[in-house]
Amino acid sequence: MSTQVDARGLSCPQPVLMTIDTIKGEKTGEVEILVDTETSKENVSRAAANQGWEVADVAEEGDEYRITIRRE
């Protein structure tokens, strides 16, 4: 089961910082991040990739985005 980060309603850079803090703790596996702006979606995806995580999926769900990142 993947870890989930709910960053909906938060403004930049908080979604990014929450994501980085989570993946630093997880090291490997799968993390889902929920955000509600396109800017946060892009920033979180960029930050995760920079930390060596693969952005496996970005699902648009209404006004929200579910970003799935993975690392083996």
Place this chain on the structure above:
Amino acid sequence: MSFLGFFRDKLTQGSPGDNGNADRGIMVFEHTGEVIQAEGALKRGGWEIRVMGPPPEIQSGCDLVIEFPLIERLNILRTLEKEGIPPLQMVPVTGPLLQPVDIFHVKDFGEYLMVRAANMKLTVEKATGMIVNVSGGGCPDVPYLASAMVGRSLGDAPSPREIGHTLCGYSLQLAYEETRRRCLV
């Protein structure tokens, strides 16, 4: 929120008698592009100036002003006229409502530090100096600036002034310089 709204909301504190700005003035320009050009010309000339937000009492011009040493008013005016960028107004800072507004906002997130300059935010990890986020603006070059800077340290990241093409790039440069000043001591 517009640039102007951002600045208007941030009244500085203090009274005219104790602000230490009695010998300072502000220059108002019509466009931010002129502010950027004037800043470059005046810094090349060796003047101590600062780009700031406009004070509440100034109703004309763009969303950035330049604070300058009042005693150099005529020399500065001559320089700017020679450059073809004369200011709309040159006003002495004589009261709290004429105090220019600091364009920087700094927020400490524990392990991270965010510096906002006008409409752009730069966030770094304090321990490593790594840039973890660039956001704000809405200009077309922001995604490019972010991709070029995020993941790199403050010492290695390219300067937004060199790779940016918009006012957002300029604001990010100010945030970048302020962050470096705070973190690379």
